[in-house]
Amino acid sequence: MCEAAEKDLYAVLEASPSDSLQELRHRYQQLALQYHPDRLGDASSSEAESAVKKFLEVDAAWRILSDQNSRRQYDLQRRAQELKQDWPVDSTVYLEDMTWDQGECVYTYSCRCGGRFDVSVEEVEEETRSRQQGDEEEHRGVVVCCDTCSLSVYVTWSLHSKTLFFQCQ
Numbered sequence: 001m002c003e004a005a006e007k008d009l010y011a012v013l014e015a016s017p018s019d020s021l022q023e024l025r026h027r028y029q030q031l032a033l034q035y036h037p038d039r040l041g042d043a044s045s046s047e048a049e050s051a052v053k054k055f056l057e058v059d060a061a062w063r064i065l066s067d068q069n070s071r072r073q074y075d076l077q078r079r080a081q082e083l084k085q086d087w088p089v090d091s092t093v094y095l096e097d098m099t100w101d102q103g104e105c106v107y108t109y110s111c112r113c114g115g116r117f118d119v120s121v122e123e124v125e126e127e128t129r130s131r132q133q134g135d136e137e138e139h140r141g142v143v144v145c146c147d148t149c150s151l152s153v154y155v156t157w158s159l160h161s162k163t164l165f166f167q168c169q
Contacts, residue, residue, distance in 0.1 A: 009061040009074060017075065021066070028062040031055075088152070089143060093117070095124065095157035109155075115148025119155050128157075 010017050013027045033039065035055035040048050064070045098107035098119065106118040119142060127142055141156035 007057070007061075008078075009065055012057050012061040013065065017078075021068075024062070024065050028058060028066075031058045032062075089154045090151045092141075092154045092156060095119070095155055098155070107155075109153065111146040111149060111151055113146060113149040113151070115146045117144045117146055117153050117155070119144055124157065 010019075013024060013031065015024050015027045019027070032055065035051045035058060037048070037052050037055060040051055064074050093109050095107060098109045098117075100106075101108050101118075104118070106120050107124070109117045111117060123142060141154050143152050144155050145152045
């Protein structure tokens with residue numbers, strides 16, 4: 001199931017995640033007939049090899065998606081992978097360029113829509129701590145969404161900078 005996780009099994013079956021088991025079965029049967037090695041006839045060796053490979057992919061996808069439990073597990077893994085993907089980031093903002101809002105205890109940056117991007121000191125400290133323990137990257141950052149529109153920015157800072165982390169009172 002490790003290799004299958006790299007491919008979109010629904011795309012292999014030319015199906016959608018919302019398709020029923022009967023619809024998936026129908027797609028599988030069509031593709032299995034189309035690419036089955038016994039139906040290749042006078043195909044060249046490269047065409048036959050390609051068809052056999054496709055047939056095996058279709059068969060592997062069907063084995064996972066035909067079973068309710070393995071399909072559920074695959075869907076959960078697929079969803080988790082989607083959630084891990086990076087957000088589309090509009091721009092990069094340096095923590096040093098953000099304004100400190102003492103009343104709300106956050107760093108703020110104005111969005112072009114009139115809204116704002118907020119990063120708390122706790123977020124900055126937590127990210128800095130977790131990254132210091134892990135890798136040796138010089139710059140750290142977090143993705144922050146605007147409080148009004150759908151834009152997001154990557155807020156970054158250097159571990160070696162003399163940025164003053166303000167404290168809330």
